[in-house]
Amino acid sequence: MAKAKGYSDPKLEAKLQDRYYYREYSHPDFTKKVHDLARTVNHMCYQCGTCTGSCVSAPRSSYRIRLFMRRQVLGLEDEALTDPDLWLCTTCYSCTDRCPRDIAPTDVIMAMRNFAYQRGIVPVNFLKTVQLIYQSGHGVPNNDVNRAVRTKIGLPKDPPTTHAYPEFLPGIRQILDHWKVKEQADKIVAEAEKHG
Amino acid sequence: MAAPDGWKPKILGIVCNWCSYAGADLAGSARTQYPPDIRIVRLMCTGRVDPLFIMKAFMDGADGVLVSGCHFGDCHYLEGNYKAAKRMFLLKSVLKDLGIEDKRLRMTFVSASEGAKWAKVVEDVVKTINTLGPSPIAAFSK
Amino acid sequence: MAEAKGKAKAKETKEARETKETKAPAASPAAPQKARIGVFVCHCGTNIAGSIDVKGVVEYAKTLPDVAYAEDYQYVCSTPGQKIIEKAIKEKKLTGTVVAACSPRLHEPTFRRATAEGGLNPFRFEMANIREQNAWVHMHDKESATDKAKDAVRIAVAKAALLQDLTPKSVTVEKTALVVGAGIAGMQAALDLANAGIKTYLVEKLPTIGGRMSQLDKTFPTLDCSQCILTPKMVDVGRAPNINLMTYTEVDAVEGFIGNFDVTLRKKARGVLSTDEAEAKGIVGGGCNGCGDCEPVCPVIKPNPFEMGMKPRKAIYIYHPQVVPLLYTVDFDTCIKCGLCVTACGEKKAIDLEMKDELVKLKVGTVVLALGYDIFPVEKKREWGYQQFENVVTSLEFERLICASGPTGGHLIRPSDGQTPKRVAFVLCAGSRDNTGIGKPYCSRFCCMYSLKHAHQIIEKIPGVIPYIMYMDIRSFGKMYEEFYYRIQDEGAKFIRGRVANILEDKATKNLHVYAEDTMLNRPIDLEVDMVVLAAAVQPASDTDRTRKLFGVSCSQDGWLLEAHPKLNPCGTTTAGVFVAGVCQGPKDIPDTVAQAEGAASAASIPIHIGKVELEPYFAQCIEEKCAGCGMCVNLCPYSALSLVEKEGGKKVMQVTEAKCKGCGTCGGFCPGGAIWMQHFATPQVVAQIDAFLTGGAK
Amino acid sequence: MAEAKGHDYALFLGCIAPNRYPGCEASAIKCSRKLGINLHDMKGASCCPAPGAFGSIDLNVWYAMAARNVVIAEKMGMDIALECNGCYKSIYEVNEKLKHHDELRDMVNEVLKTVPDPTDPTKKGTMEFKGTIDVFHLVELYADPKICGPDKIRENVVRPLTGTRIGVHYGCHLIKPKKERHLGDTENPMWIEELVAALGAEPVQYRKKMQCCGAGGGVRGYDLVHALDITNEKLINLHEAKVDAVTESCPFCQLQFDRGQIEIKEKFGKMWGLPVLHFNELLGLAFGMSPAELALDMHAIPVDPFLKKIL
DSSP states (O other): OOOOOOOOOOHHHTTTTOOOOOGGGGOOHHHHHHHHHHHGGGGGGOOOHHHHHHHGGGGGSOHHHHHHHHHHHOOOHHHHHGGGGGGGGGOHHHHHHHOTTTTOHHHHHHHHHHHHHHHHHHHHHHHHHHHHHHSSSSSSOHHHHHHHHHHEEEOOOOOOOTTTTTGGGHHHHHHHHTHHHHHHHHHHHHHHTTHH | OOOTTTHHHHHHEEEETTTTTHHHHHHTTTTTTOSSSSEEEEOOOOOOOOOGHHHHHHHTTTEEEEEEEOTOOOOTTHHHHHHHHHHHHHHHHHHHHOOGGGOOOOOOOOOOOHHHHHHHHHHHHHHHHHHHHHHHHHHHHH | HHHHHHHHHHHHOOOOOOHHHHHHHHHOOOOSSOEEEEEEOTTTHHHHHTOOOOHHHHHHTTSSSSSEEEOOOEOOOSHHHHHHHHHHHTTTEEEEEEEEOOOOOHHHHHHHHHHHHSOGGGGGGGEEOHHHHIIIOTOOOOOHHHHHHHHHHHHHHHHHOOOOOOOOOOEEEEEEEEEESSSSHHHHHHHHHHHHEEEEEEOSSSSSSTTGGGSSEEEETTTTTTHHHHHHHHHHHHOTTEEEEEOOOEEEEEEEETTTTEEEEEEEEOOOOOOHHHHHHTTTTTTTOOOOOHHHHHHOEOOOGGGGGSSEEEEOSSSSSTTOOOOEEETTTOOOOHHHHHHGGGOOBBOOOTTEEEEEEEEESSSEEEOOEEOOOGGGSSSGBBTTBBTTHHHHHHHHSTTTTSTTTTTOTTTTTTTOEEEEEEEEEEESOOSSSOOOOOOSSSSHHHHHHHHHHHHHHSSEEEEEESSSSSOOOOOHHHHHHHHHHHTTOOEEEOOEEEEETTTTOEEEEEEEEEETEEEEEEEEEEEEEEEEEEEEOHHHHHHHTTTTOOOTTTSSBOSTTTTTSSSBBBSTTTOGGGGGSSOOOHHHOOOHHHHHHHHHHHHHHHHEEEEOOOOOOEOGGGGOOOOOOHHOOTTTTTEEOOOTTSSEEEEEEEOOOOOOTTTTOOOTTTTTTEEOOHHHHHHHHHHHHHSSSSO | TTTTTTTTTEOOOOOOOHHHHHHHHHHHHHHHHHOOOEEEEEETTTTOOOOOHHHHHHHHHHHHHHHOOOOOOOHHHEEESSSSHHHHHHHHEEEHHHHHHHHHHHHHHHHHHTTTOSSOTOOSSSSOOOOOEEEEHHHHHHOOOOHHHHHHHHHHHOOOOOOOEEEEESSSSSTTTTTOOOSSSSOOOHHHHHHHHHTTTTTEEETTTTOOOOOTTTHHHHHHHHHHHHEEEEHHHHHHHHSEEEEEHHHHHHHHHHHHHHHHHHOOOOOOOOOEHHHHHHHHHHTTTOOOTTGGGGOOOOHHHHHHOOO
């Protein structure tokens, strides 16, 4: 593992930090975990770059899907899950469509996001959606302006969904609670707001 | 019928020399592991398979029989596999009449280049027989 | 009732055994009273001993009925190993031998020889496969593997005890060979056979020989002009007295076996008579001399497939000036039979617009298949825009565009506007190394090198041009290939390590935007170029499947012809006397193709030079006293080797023509009366194996 | 399957159509009826749920919630029709996955047991995914000659969109990944263009037609300017092709294009002012619905320039 040099000047310690890749960084079980959740042959990547070449996020950011594929092949769990670029995939599936190894890199990203979330690493906007759905059953709920318009054009003011039939909400909450996502969401959001 | 403890299925494999036997050899060179519950008798062609061979095997207490030849159109002797397939199809109905589940007889087509497929086939057959348990005849002939 | 059937069967078996005894003398000199079998178990180093308790198997074998001797040895196939067998046969008075080792497909011949050396008939030997089908596939379960090995030995012993003496049938070999396909592989094979003094028929489905190589401009890594090194060979083929060249001809049917293949060829209606054919028809001094007077007058214009459709041809045409034979061809699918060509041809009377296909029958001793390849239809990979964007071409189209004798006289131009491209992207692995089910999973093997060559060609011809080679790996594995890579890099080709994701066209300029990732730079790239060349994957030629089935040759999953052994018998096939050469066996470049062609030719010449081959004597025999003369078997036989004959007393019985019988046993598997004795796979022998497995076990 | 049941479908609304662009919902119901496609309410349906958000945090929840919506339609005995690509990914994909993977199906049904019955919320234990229905996007049904087809649309046009140039944005989750969809080519599909042409408008090809709108995968919420930069590139290419409007089959893409242009103005100081219309809104106009009936005033970018050309 990376060796601390114990220099007195922390700046130098940082500048000259040990950048070797050590075998111990790899966790083969991570590759397996990804495989089980993503349901794709994620370990078969041969790093051709077709994914990044197809990626709409790559040209405007440091996000490299190929790099994430490499990390999960090597089992570099920490490196993959803590990289904020993980959240820049728009899930457009162009890489999945073109991957010559018939891998679904998009689903690999989604799986890795799941694991990051389990560690409490997740942008709050994802959790806001969870909270909204827990309250109303809708990720984008109705509002009064819209209700007015709906009635004007002859639609019921609320759609015949959980909006018009809130008695179905408990069922939805059951599902969310079964995997404790609301709980986790509230916790992380509170944390985030605490630290501003 | 559930399999008794320690019971190992006795499965006879009759394969043709040109495709399936070669395929089984290929599985070997590739070290593809599969269950050891099958014993192979090699013939030149599945066309040689006399239905009585298979009846004999079941009378002797075989739990399953696998007949495997070339893919249609690939038979080294033009059409032996077609004829075998027809016979196996008819034989299955006879087996049913005798109270032997026809799943115990299986015909497959494995080419000389399909080592992995051979392993898969044996796995499937062993799985099927394990779920069916010992052959009724075996029990009856004891 | 089940049991009844069982009994009936058992009885039948017993009878059959007796029949065998009564029959045996016919085949064997002295049928011994009691079988004495020797069992030899091979360790194969640790290959077998590593996962099977060899000693245990030997001890077990000793307990088996009919086993007179059992022993194990490190490598039974070795000379001392074989000596052990010979010694045991003599000392223990064995009547049969069993070797438990690798696959009979590997060493059966070896041990038959050893058995013969020991003084037994070689067919008294039976093999138990405990390596490929046991030790190697049950590496982690020694107990089960050992049990399986014991069963295998028991089964083999049971058969060995009932084996008879047999004498292989020796048939004379027709002193002619057939080569199918006249690309560089077929031409080379035919030339070698012919030079070895063998009359060789060279059959080509197209109007000219030369194949793919004649479409190429230069060849890597030497940069010889392809035509320059090929045409002399083409001429040789045309002239060789021992080669009977038949172009525009396909194989229609095949019968017989090694030494005596009866092949029916379809000479497609060419509409044009050769000088010989004309003479045969009594047209003195007539026939096509390739003058070409017919072509200009023909009103029909079609794309020329030789030029990848980039140059026109007429309905009466030759592919290119160097064709062999120099003989025009009428394309009857497009000919309107206006007769103008006939008039133009005049007194030569070479053109016959009413010509019909003609079937030709040949007898040949051996066959070489050199069926070649096609380009994978790369338009199926929609993301690269082939056939959507004009300036995206395949490598074979590029060869014609850069070739001095091609449609543009060797000036590389953009199809869209005829301009000379200054920036050209070469897309490697275009459909190769692709597991999506659309492309091909394999490496097409020569794309890397010809793309390097393409880069060199444009650098040489177009000042200031930049070739961009978009690659995953550069596979420059051959002699002087890596050096060639070095040279092209030195000449200024730009190598970008990244597979092309997609290609888009700028509607205004018809330029192409190549999107990929430079994986070395870790950045996505949008590369605007004037032209894209797709190094398209290769696949078996369109009619490969039909042809291989005619000869009973198997193929691998990807459709390439299957060699007898990937390492030790790369030219042979599962059909004795049929050999493969060139790309039809798997992608390979010209040097490898020619090498394999020469290998195939020499392999095909051996039986012919020996003059006879021994056929394994697995013939069907009729047990006349059991034959009811129903004749069902007669219709079953795929080789019409069986017939009904009337014996004295008017009894009809089946009779086998051994020369025709290939020993498949389809008749034996069917005969309701058990009246057919399949030598070496006789019913009692097989039933004994089944009984041994299921009822003979110690467990 | 749709054939067998005549052309009745359970209409899955999702969130953005009913709650932001009600015109899409109104025209879907009205126009589809004209085309012989009868849409029925799915009482108690919820968010699909958002594939980006939920897929990213817990795929199991995603499976289960989508399955719950599917089961509502199963109980109605109808295939599902919907008008949002995001919903299509959740509902179509989960339906297919659960049909083919028993272990997933069992896991989901385990949870659904505890969920109230759609016909009677007081009842429990009646919710079970059986895999008895299929899921379709409305545009897919419009394009399918067995159900509707462009010709039938052409016949019903009362206000042809003649003289308008329209760029089509397919959106990602409708057709990709092509292996798991059944809608053909994903590099340059043309079937929605055929539908647009059937309305009398001129479908226009433009650079990088298949590029994503930028909103998906939670990116709009996570990194707005990143998402907008992608949208902006699309707008540049659409503008270059001189289109009068862009149409899509996904209210979420619509939100990104429509509100996105306001945000692009704020963040990048560019104003494109390109009208954005869901295909159902175009359909409504061509079938004679008034802009008011389609609540087009709900759009952030006024569609009037486009309307001028056709009214």
